Amino acid sequence: MGELSDLCETSIAPREVSRRYRREMIVASLFYVGVIFISVYVARHFTPPRWASVGLALASAAPVFMMMRAYGRFFEGLDEFQRRVQSDALATAVGIVGFAALTYGFLESFAGFPVFEGALIWVLPAIAIVHSIAAVFVRRRYQ
Amino acid sequence: MRNRLKVLRAERNWSQADLAERLDVSRQSVNAIETGKYDPSLPLAFKIAVLFGQAIEQIFFTDEAAQAAE
Numbered sequence A: 001m002g003e004l005s006d007l008c009e010t011s012i013a014p015r016e017v018s019r020r021y022r023r024e025m026i027v028a029s030l031f032y033v034g035v036i037f038i039s040v041y042v043a044r045h046f047t048p049p050r051w052a053s054v055g056l057a058l059a060s061a062a063p064v065f066m067m068m069r070a071y072g073r074f075f076e077g078l079d080e081f082q083r084r085v086q087s088d089a090l091a092t093a094v095g096i097v098g099f100a101a102l103t104y105g106f107l108e109s110f111a112g113f114p115v116f117e118g119a120l121i122w123v124l125p126a127i128a129i130v131h132s133i134a135a136v137f138v139r140r141r142y143q
Numbered sequence B: 001m002r003n004r005l006k007v008l009r010a011e012r013n014w015s016q017a018d019l020a021e022r023l024d025v026s027r028q029s030v031n032a033i034e035t036g037k038y039d040p041s042l043p044l045a046f047k048i049a050v051l052f053g054q055a056i057e058q059i060f061f062t063d064e065a066a067q068a069a070e
Helices: A015-045 A050-076 A080-111 A119-141 B005-011 B016-023 B027-034 B042-052 B063-069
Strands: none
Touching: A015 A050, A080 A119, A080 B027, B005 B016, B005 B027, B016 B027, B016 B042
């Protein structure tokens, strides 16, 4: 997950852990861009059979799994206080994004708000972004 | 929870970074514990107690115990 707070002076992750995390995230991100480029190209220019479409979809998710694994390794490299900060931030992010998604779902269903096709794709990135912002505030609470 | 970590550290002329290194945690973790914003786990509390050669309850105590002592 994106760790915006790494860029802030309040970052407290051990240097080697942050460095490894950044390296793994860059590799996963490059892989993600490549896979998405190929997937979109194939989907637009060909009509692949269903099994191939499923394969493309799963291949697109693979780099995201790499990112989640990178975050998991980052988390494992932290001490208990740092893990508390990360956990609090993650819980906050899941709560905010989950509540926002649920609320918008109700608005779609009952108030005719526009339906966003493929909105589920944005759930994890939204959690990652809100988590990064929440981590800065959570960290300040403990200072 | 309250603690005497800052006093014990000062008695030894250790900086927060020194103590953090000895405990294998971040300096910010030491700061959060010292200021009472974060209560350490039992394993870390034991580690702190062993480092200072004191019982856990001589370093960490409840707010009520601190008020009673005052």
